[in-house]
Amino acid sequence: MPEVLDLTFFAFAIPAVIFAGISKGGFGSGAAFAATPLLALILEPGAAIGLMLPLLMLMDVTALKPYWRKWDAPSAWALVLGAVPGVAIGAALYSIANPDVFRLLIGVIAVGFVAFQLARANGLIAPAAHPMSRQLGAFWGMIAGFTSFISHAGGPPAAVYLLSRRLDKTTFQSTTVICFWAINLMKFFPYFALGIFTWQTAKADLLLIPFAVLGVWIGVHLHHKMSERLFFGFTYLFLILTGTKLIWEGLT
Numbered sequence: 451m452p453e454v455l456d457l458t459f460f461a462f463a464i465p466a467v468i469f470a471g472i473s474k475g476g477f478g479s480g481a482a483f484a485a486t487p488l489l490a491l492i493l494e495p496g497a498a499i500g501l502m503l504p505l506l507m508l509m510d511v512t513a514l515k516p517y518w519r520k521w522d523a524p525s526a527w528a529l530v531l532g533a534v535p536g537v538a539i540g541a542a543l544y545s546i547a548n549p550d551v552f553r554l555l556i557g558v559i560a561v562g563f564v565a566f567q568l569a570r571a572n573g574l575i576a577p578a579a580h581p582m583s584r585q586l587g588a589f590w591g592m593i594a595g596f597t598s599f600i601s602h603a604g605g606p607p608a609a610v611y612l613l614s615r616r617l618d619k620t621t622f623q624s625t626t627v628i629c630f631w632a633i634n635l636m637k638f639f640p641y642f643a644l645g646i647f648t649w650q651t652a653k654a655d656l657l658l659i660p661f662a663v664l665g666v667w668i669g670v671h672l673h674h675k676m677s678e679r680l681f682f683g684f685t686y687l688f689l690i691l692t693g694t695k696l697i698w699e700g701l702t
Contacts, residue, residue: 455654462492467505467658471665473605474509474630475516476623476673486601487560487696495552495601496544500646502602503637504655505662510631512666517624525615526625528587529594529608530632536595537633541640544600554700555600560693563606564686582614591629598633599640605630623673 466485473484489498544552582590590611598604608629612622641647 455650455657459492459654460657462488463501463654463658464661467502467661468665468668470502470506471509471512471662471667472669472672474506474627475513475666475669476671484560486603487557487693490696496646497648497651499600499602500641500648501651501654501658503634503641503646504652505658506602506630507634507638508659508662509666510627510634512663513627513670514631516670517620517627520620520624521628522615522617522621522625524584525587525612525617526628528584529591529611529625529629532588532591533595533598533604533629533633533636536592536597537599537636537640538595539592540596540599540637541644544640544644544646550700552600552700554697557693557696557698557700559597559601559603559606561690561697563603564690564693566606567686580614581616582611587611594629595633595636598630599637604633620673 466488469488470485485502486498489501493501590607593607594604597607605626608626612625617625
């Protein structure tokens with residue numbers, strides 16, 4: 451974290467937090483992790499994920515009310531139980547990797563997510579012919595737990611499983627809300643034990659709380675109003691740019 455929370459910090463942090471809130475509140479959480487690559491452009495990766503976790507947890511709680519009990523419980527349980535070992539693996543790797551490794555991982559996840567979504571949209575990756583089993587749900591939950599730990603990027607792996615379940619838009623959204631409420635709770639104590647949180651990230655979080663809540667409210671409103679294609683089109687472009695820059699920095 452910078453010693454002083456200056457205009458440059460807030461110029462990056464405020465849009466990142468609002469954008470994450472919009473995704474959390476209305477678009478399946480898949481793009482919420484875009485906040486992390488943006489913040490990693492100006493912060494160390496550990497500071498970026500440490501800053502975002504309390505805000506993501508606040509977003510989870512804010513989004514619970516409008517989507518309460520609208521989720522698919524079997525799908526949610528499969529992902530959450532699978533996430534437990536995924537979070538543990540993420541915590542173990544975090545303690546031995548240097549910041550450039552995490553820049554590279556965050557960048558690869560960002561670009562890989564866009565590549566996967568474009569391939570699926572163009573028919574290069576066919577959707578699952580049948581709903582995936584709970585065992586496969588636990589596998590994708592493990593991947594979601596791991597990627598969520600290192601870059602808050604659990605949305606894409608969770609979506610792979612949930613899309614196979616043929617859920618309607620609101621059930622899909624509600625299931626991601628309850629899943630990531632649980633997964634983010636799992637991450638809190640390992641983050642604390644690893645020293646990822648600091649007084650400076652806590653101070654920044656307090657200042658950014660209104661923008662987190664605002665983003666969720668906007669997302670809930672747009673859930674029934676805005677085209678998902680427009681929202682994710684902007685997200686993909688953003689992730690390509692930030693992900694490519696992080697890969698370059700991680701390698702050089």
